[in-house]
Structures are given as structure tokens and as C-alpha cells.
Amino acid sequence: MSAGGVDDGAPVIAVHGLTKRFGGRTVVDAVDLSVGRGRICGFLGPNGSGKTTTLRMICGLLIPDGGEGRVLGFDMLRERAAIKARVGYMTQKFGLFADLTIAENLEFFARVHGLDRRRERVAEALERLGLATRGQQLAGSLSGGWKQRLALAACVLHEPEILLLDEPTAGVDPQARREFWDQIHALAAQGMTVLVSTHYMDEAERCHEIAYIAYGRMLARGTIDEVIAGSRLHALQGEGRLDDGRGADRLAAEIEGRPGVAMAAPFGTAIHVCGPDAADLRAAVAPWADRIDWREVQPSLEDVFIHLMRGAQDNSVVVSP
Numbered sequence: 001m002s003a004g005g006v007d008d009g010a011p012v013i014a015v016h017g018l019t020k021r022f023g024g025r026t027v028v029d030a031v032d033l034s035v036g037r038g039r040i041c042g043f044l045g046p047n048g049s050g051k052t053t054t055l056r057m058i059c060g061l062l063i064p065d066g067g068e069g070r071v072l073g074f075d076m077l078r079e080r081a082a083i084k085a086r087v088g089y090m091t092q093k094f095g096l097f098a099d100l101t102i103a104e105n106l107e108f109f110a111r112v113h114g115l116d117r118r119r120e121r122v123a124e125a126l127e128r129l130g131l132a133t134r135g136q137q138l139a140g141s142l143s144g145g146w147k148q149r150l151a152l153a154a155c156v157l158h159e160p161e162i163l164l165l166d167e168p169t170a171g172v173d174p175q176a177r178r179e180f181w182d183q184i185h186a187l188a189a190q191g192m193t194v195l196v197s198t199h200y201m202d203e204a205e206r207c208h209e210i211a212y213i214a215y216g217r218m219l220a221r222g223t224i225d226e227v228i229a230g231s232r233l234h235a236l237q238g239e240g241r242l243d244d245g246r247g248a249d250r251l252a253a254e255i256e257g258r259p260g261v262a263m264a265a266p267f268g269t270a271i272h273v274c275g276p277d278a279a280d281l282r283a284a285v286a287p288w289a290d291r292i293d294w295r296e297v298q299p300s301l302e303d304v305f306i307h308l309m310r311g312a313q314d315n316s317v318v319v320s321p
């Protein structure tokens with residue numbers, strides 16, 4: 001299809017080999033990504049790994065140095081204006097006007113997008129937000145969670161088909177984050193495709209699928225179960241007598257140094273250990289088997305991400321001659 005629109009079942013975001021360089025440094029390196037309509041894809045990875053840069057290329061704000069792709073059926077290199085008009089993008093420091101009212105902020109964004117029926121749209125957005133009676137309140141007086149919800153409402157006023165959210169809930173309390181995510185799910189249920197970057201594991205778990213990027217390279221993609229299975233990690237949880245002068249934290253440090261152990265970390269009074277081979281892992285904890293009960297558990301998403309990140313760091317070390 002040449003000028004927009006996607007066939008039923010075709011991904012609405014389909015990019016291949018996406019590459020971006022800044023000053024000779026490759027910060028996004030041949031990234032492939034495909035996301036279907038109505039799906040929520042979580043974008044995870046260490047700071048500075050290229051998540052924001054990738055989001056900005058997908059919404060047409062940055063021109064890639066390499067790669068190609070289609071967003072909503074539009075060519076991401078040649079039809080950027082069409083893409084921009086159909087995407088909502090909530091940046092990390094999304095700017096609301098603190099000294100304008102909630103309603104005035106929404107009206108502003110309605111004007112930016114050149115929307116018709118502005119008053120009705122703003123009234124509808126206020127109703128959806130549960131702020132119908134507080135439209136005249138200054139945006140600056142809202143709590144962090146409400147500010148983010150207002151920002152989200154501003155980003156979807158023009159009824160985009162894709163929503164890109166860059167760490168939308170950083171620093172927001174758990175209750176407000178949960179409500180924010182309920183809204184994201186409601187939008188996805190209406191057919192909105194969402195790509196959201198986050199550092200929170202609980203948020204990753206609320207996504208239909210995740211993509212993990214480290215140092216510009218895409219290291220894992222799929223559903224949570226697929227990503228965990230693909231890591232080929234095994235994990236043991238140890239509980240028992242840990243209080244004989246060596247607490248869980250000290251014991252974890254000791255276990256982490258043993259062969260076959262990729263990571264060991266205290267979790268309250270328990271120890272969580274993981275590694276690539278089940279038998280080696282059992283052997284590594286055997287010296288403590290008499291007083292700690294080790295049981296096999298599924299590796300957590302956090303285990304997988306830390307493992308991937310450490311592997312990527314190792315690969316990125318350049319040894320000068």
C-alpha cells in the first residue's frame with residue numbers, strides 16, 4: 001500500500017534496520033520493530049539506550065540515518081507529515097501551562113492541532129478525565145498524577161491512531177500510575193496502538209508485548225513469557241536460616257561470585273539466584289543446602305533485563321591495542 005492505511009492484521013508500526021547517529025556515535029543501531037493495532041508495546045532499557053530517539057524517528061520528528069519502515073502505512077522517510085498528524089506523542093517533560101486552567105490547556109492543544117468543535121472536544125475530554133467540574137482550576141495546582149492524566153488527554157485530543165509515551169509516569173505514585181495505565185488500556189481497547197517507554201517492571205508486565213533495547217541494539221522482543229523463555233535463564237529462591245551473622249545481602253554477594261551464577265540478590269529475607277544452567281545453579285548453592293531451602297522459580301523480567309544489560313555491556317567494551 002503506497003499512501004497510508006494498513007491492511008487488516010498488518011502491523012501499524014513496521015520498521016526495519018532503524019539507525020541513528022549523533023556526531024559519529026551510533027545511538028540506535030539497526031532496530032526492527034513491529035506492533036499490531038490496539039497493542040500496547042513496552043519499550044525498556046537502560047538510560048541513554050536510544051528509546052527516546054527511536055520514538056522520535058517513529059513519529060516523524062527525527063530523520064533516521066538508516067533503515068526504513070511504515071507507520072500506519074505511510075513511508076517513514078517520505079511521508080513524515082502524514083505520520084505526525086496521526087500520532088500522539090507525550091514527551092518526557094510534556095509541557096502543560098501551569099498558569100492556564102485545565103480547560104485552557106486543552107483548548108490550546110485543540111488549536112495547535114487545528115481541530116474543529118473545540119469546545120465540545122474539550123468538554124468531552126474533561127468528562128472522560130473526571131475533571132468536568134474542575135475545568136477552571138489552574139493546571140499548576142494539580143498533583144503529579146493528575147498532571148500526567150491531563151497531558152495524556154491533551155495528546156489524544158486529535159484522536160491519533162498511535163500513541164507514543166516516553167516515561168509517562170516517572171515519579172508518579174503507584175495509585176496514580178495504576179489509574180494512568182487503566183486509561184492506556186481503555187484507549188488500546190478502542191484500537192489505539194501504544195508504544196510506551198518505562199523503567200518500571202510492573203508497567204512492563206501490563207504491556208501486551210515488550211521490546212528491550214540496550215546501547216542502541218534491540219536485544220529482546222515478544223510477550224513477557226516469550227522474553228523470559230528466550231533468555232534461557234533458570235532461577236532459584238532460597239529461604240531459611242540466613243541470620244547466623246551473614247544476612248541475605250552478604251550471602252548473595254558470596255553466591256554471586258560462584259561459577260554458574262549470573263546474579264544473586266536479596267529479596268527481603270530470601271535470596272534470589274539465577275544463571276544459564278539449572279544444574280550449575282544447583283551446584284553453586286549446594287554449600288548452603290543444609291540450612292536454606294532452594295526452590296525453582298520462574299526468572300523475573302527484572303532478572304532477564306539485568307542479564308541482558310550486563311551481556312550488552314560486556315560486548316560494548318572496546319579494548320584498545
Ligand SMILES: Nc1ncnc2c1ncn2[C@@H]1O[C@H](COP(=O)(O)OP(=O)(O)OP(=O)(O)O)[C@@H](O)[C@H]1O
Nearest residue numbers: 022023027045046047048049050051052053054167
Ligand atoms: N540530539 C542529540 N544530539 C546528540 N546526542 C543525542 C541527542 N539526542 C540523544 N542523544 C544521545 O543519544 C543517546 C540515546 O539517547 P535517548 O534519549 O534516545 O536514550 P533513552 O533510552 O531514551 O534514555 P533515558 O531512558 O535516559 O530516557 C544518549 O547517549 C544521548 O545522550
